[in-house]
Amino acid sequence: MGQGRPPGTGVVVRNWYPLPVAGSEAGGRVFADLMRLAEMVEAGQPGWTRRVFSPEYLRSRELIWELMGSAGLEVRRDPAGNLIGTLPGTAPDQAALILGSHTDTVAGGGRFDGPCGVMAAIEAVRRIRERGGRPRRTIWVVDFLGEEPNDFGISCVGSRAAAGHLSPEHLRLVDGGGRTLAEALAQMGGDPDRIAEARWPKGAASAYLELHVEQGTRLEEAGRGLAVVTAIAGIHRAEIRLEGRADHAGTAPMAGRSDALLAAAEVSLEVEQLGLRGGLGVATVGRLELVPNSPNVVAERATLIAEYRSGDPSWLSATDELLQEVVSQVPSRRGVRGQLSWLSREDPTLCAEELSSVLLASAREIGEEPLQLASWAGHDAVQVAAICPVAMLFVPSRGGRSHCPEEWTDPQQVEVGTRALAAAVTRLAV
Amino acid sequence: MGQGRPPGTGVVVRNWYPLPVAGSEAGGRVFADLMRLAEMVEAGQPGWTRRVFSPEYLRSRELIWELMGSAGLEVRRDPAGNLIGTLPGTAPDQAALILGSHTDTVAGGGRFDGPCGVMAAIEAVRRIRERGGRPRRTIWVVDFLGEEPNDFGISCVGSRAAAGHLSPEHLRLVDGGGRTLAEALAQMGGDPDRIAEARWPKGAASAYLELHVEQGTRLEEAGRGLAVVTAIAGIHRAEIRLEGRADHAGTAPMAGRSDALLAAAEVSLEVEQLGLRGGLGVATVGRLELVPNSPNVVAERATLIAEYRSGDPSWLSATDELLQEVVSQVPSRRGVRGQLSWLSREDPTLCAEELSSVLLASAREIGEEPLQLASWAGHDAVQVAAICPVAMLFVPSRGGRSHCPEEWTDPQQVEVGTRALAAAVTRLAV
Numbered sequence: 010m011g012q013g014r015p016p017g018t019g020v021v022v023r024n025w026y027p028l029p030v031a032g033s034e035a036g037g038r039v040f041a042d043l044m045r046l047a048e049m050v051e052a053g054q055p056g057w058t059r060r061v062f063s064p065e066y067l068r069s070r071e072l073i074w075e076l077m078g079s080a081g082l083e084v085r086r087d088p089a090g091n092l093i094g095t096l097p098g099t100a101p102d103q104a105a106l107i108l109g110s111h112t113d114t115v116a117g118g119g120r121f122d123g124p125c126g127v128m129a130a131i132e133a134v135r136r137i138r139e140r141g142g143r144p145r146r147t148i149w150v151v152d153f154l155g156e157e158p159n160d161f162g163i164s165c166v167g168s169r170a171a172a173g174h175l176s177p178e179h180l181r182l183v184d185g186g187g188r189t190l191a192e193a194l195a196q197m198g199g200d201p202d203r204i205a206e207a208r209w210p211k212g213a214a215s216a217y218l219e220l221h222v223e224q225g226t227r228l229e230e231a232g233r234g235l236a237v238v239t240a241i242a243g244i245h246r247a248e249i250r251l252e253g254r255a256d257h258a259g260t261a262p263m264a265g266r267s268d269a270l271l272a273a274a275e276v277s278l279e280v281e282q283l284g285l286r287g288g289l290g291v292a293t294v295g296r297l298e299l300v301p302n303s304p305n306v307v308a309e310r311a312t313l314i315a316e317y318r319s320g321d322p323s324w325l326s327a328t329d330e331l332l333q334e335v336v337s338q339v340p341s342r343r344g345v346r347g348q349l350s351w352l353s354r355e356d357p358t359l360c361a362e363e364l365s366s367v368l369l370a371s372a373r374e375i376g377e378e379p380l381q382l383a384s385w386a387g388h389d390a391v392q393v394a395a396i397c398p399v400a401m402l403f404v405p406s407r408g409g410r411s412h413c414p415e416e417w418t419d420p421q422q423v424e425v426g427t428r429a430l431a432a433a434v435t436r437l438a439v
Numbered sequence: 440m441g442q443g444r445p446p447g448t449g450v451v452v453r454n455w456y457p458l459p460v461a462g463s464e465a466g467g468r469v470f471a472d473l474m475r476l477a478e479m480v481e482a483g484q485p486g487w488t489r490r491v492f493s494p495e496y497l498r499s500r501e502l503i504w505e506l507m508g509s510a511g512l513e514v515r516r517d518p519a520g521n522l523i524g525t526l527p528g529t530a531p532d533q534a535a536l537i538l539g540s541h542t543d544t545v546a547g548g549g550r551f552d553g554p555c556g557v558m559a560a561i562e563a564v565r566r567i568r569e570r571g572g573r574p575r576r577t578i579w580v581v582d583f584l585g586e587e588p589n590d591f592g593i594s595c596v597g598s599r600a601a602a603g604h605l606s607p608e609h610l611r612l613v614d615g616g617g618r619t620l621a622e623a624l625a626q627m628g629g630d631p632d633r634i635a636e637a638r639w640p641k642g643a644a645s646a647y648l649e650l651h652v653e654q655g656t657r658l659e660e661a662g663r664g665l666a667v668v669t670a671i672a673g674i675h676r677a678e679i680r681l682e683g684r685a686d687h688a689g690t691a692p693m694a695g696r697s698d699a700l701l702a703a704a705e706v707s708l709e710v711e712q713l714g715l716r717g718g719l720g721v722a723t724v725g726r727l728e729l730v731p732n733s734p735n736v737v738a739e740r741a742t743l744i745a746e747y748r749s750g751d752p753s754w755l756s757a758t759d760e761l762l763q764e765v766v767s768q769v770p771s772r773r774g775v776r777g778q779l780s781w782l783s784r785e786d787p788t789l790c791a792e793e794l795s796s797v798l799l800a801s802a803r804e805i806g807e808e809p810l811q812l813a814s815w816a817g818h819d820a821v822q823v824a825a826i827c828p829v830a831m832l833f834v835p836s837r838g839g840r841s842h843c844p845e846e847w848t849d850p851q852q853v854e855v856g857t858r859a860l861a862a863a864v865t866r867l868a869v
Contacts (some may be wrong), residue, residue: 014747054807055731067667080474093496099833102737115731115733115735115736116731116733117685117730117731117739122687158733158735159737164735198549223690224687224690225690225691225692227688233688242689243578244689246734255547255652255842255843255844256839256840256841256842256843256844257655257676257815257816257841258721258723258725258746258748259654259672259721259723259814259815259817260653260654260655260814260815260816260836260841261750261839261841262655262656262721263711263715263721263722265656265839267756268711268723270707270724270725270727271707271708271711274703274704274705274707274708275708277700277701277704278701278704278705279492281693281701283472284693291688291689291691291692291693292693293688293698293734293735294700295688295700295703295731295732295733295734295735295736295738296729296733296734297700297727297729297730297732297738298732299725299726299727301545301546301547301725302725302726302727302728303545303546303588303725303726304588304676304723304725304726304744304746305545305588305723305725305746306545306725306842306843307723307725307757308725309843315736316688316735318688318689327653353626384689385687385688385689386687386689386690387689387691401731406690409686409690409691409695410684410686411687411690411691412685412687412733412735412736413684413685413686413736413739
């Protein structure tokens, strides 16, 4: 178990079992749960791939359901396909404490981004139950559906619905195979006709805590085991469509071409320059599609997605303007028509100071002095912040690697994060 | 008939019938044949698509067979899938005169690249027969199988076999669906086990003439109706593989990335610079594939094809060296590993001077003063040049457009080319 690896990946899986975890016997459980889930991957895909609308993702959530159930949670699936495990508290008039994250991955992704937070939350509940206690405040553990971007062009599907922000327009989005998001949701056990019922009632949630891997190197470089997140970077995504002219790659003279591929090359390099401005953000072109994409035809059309992130709203809006200038000016020098459309523009999310203080105190209680960091990655917490205060804990990522098969967090580091999360739950709910 | 257009194309088909062709009533026939063939396209594909191993291509050759037959040619299909129509001459000891071109298209292609030469050759034979003559020299009209690049990664399949250059290795090439080229050939009525018999016997052919559309603007700009081709550009194609590192597009700092997409952008722009050197060639990147091609993941791998063409062998070999320098130096600045492998390197082909003189005289006989041009596109004639002297005639392409639905040659221009070809056939064979 766990020593195998999915086909198509060059990652070496360490012999992780028995677990060299300091402390209680319970310490090995979170990591063992993570490795059980990691075995449920899409055949023929590289790395540890379990994309949101794949059959393997659907099947893997039976494991989540089973783990929640055996931890003493009452499990249900909401109309958005979120799995919600409830541990009823003794004071039903108090709003619930919510713990959550996600278990889907990007294509060619890793084993920690997402599942780490879900497994730590389940373990935190297990430990409360093992101590024989029943919390004062009701606790929910949520495995949100589809946090990663998907073929419908949106991310955070489940948490968006919980916040009441999954609109009928979203449900009508179509993937490459002609399927609507509504149909895909139904295939995952959701009920798109009742999507409004997935919205958490006003006042139902008192606070949301999410543990996640850092996906960066700041903890590793500082030699620390934990970070409390101060803010989550805003993400803007724009689709840039470049319309050139298809021509014979032999007979069309160099001077008269309208080459969409070369325009896309220049735009992509300009996007990099935008990301290098002032050290306040990052900017990436990760996706580029060409038509006809044939070696002997000058490219007629290129469609790329530029995304950029920052914790600074003014940096983001300045980048919006600069990118529009790039798209209106750079391709036209080549006789290529550039068109920009926004896919999403999310402002940075501030974590709640009072909740972050609880996380800080909980970390210190277990002997850790956490860093305080902004998150460069988006999280379900961004959506949930529309309903209640949110706070996040980071555990380290080896070499900062993420969204790749090599993504790794040591078992001891997962345990430290779980203990801090459990301590915070005790402070807030027990 | 002919006023329809295949789905997915924005091309406006002019109301071409009745034909405004000057001169004989026969003048309308070539164009009418072209438009009949153009109706046989792949459903659901843009433009006028009839790719080499499609069922529509197979079916369309029944029309070619019928046209050859009704022109008085004895038709057979050789083991390479070439259709060969023979008009026996009165002097069987004289080597045959070969006329030919192809009728397959690229995806999203047009109606003239290839078919124009086949239809003009059939019409030239028709006119000889109508004048009641039987040629001294045997004439072959050849519709070569699959001149355009295909999923097996080679072009000129049929003419390559005629030259004896379709090897067992070629026949074992596999397409994306796991089919071998041998299997695909058999599906097109070929006989891969007897492929050696498709090779034209030494001395069987005296000369090869091919009429083709220019696919460029030189005739249009000079206001001329015909060109005699002096040489056909050599084509070199290299696959360039760029290996970077997949990283989270939010959490990986700009400075530490190994972004394969940005490396591909820089390499593509360098390839353009190579093409702009000295006006002696053209260079294109038309195909680029990215992994994982996801908006929020820094690209791990980019694979692109660089192709360049020139009539000058020393320009081509200098470009080989410069491209290798680019691939070894440019990506490494970004921590991306570049690797180049040659897909093909074909030297320029010189047309035979004595044959070109006959074409020149034939053009002047019908009142045209042709340009003398090098061809930037590859043609079946390049393969045939290994067996016998070759020469080519070009007719104009409106706006130089080719390999696209807008490809167009006026009926009068097709007729002028046909008359010049027929005059040359009379000089060489009758």
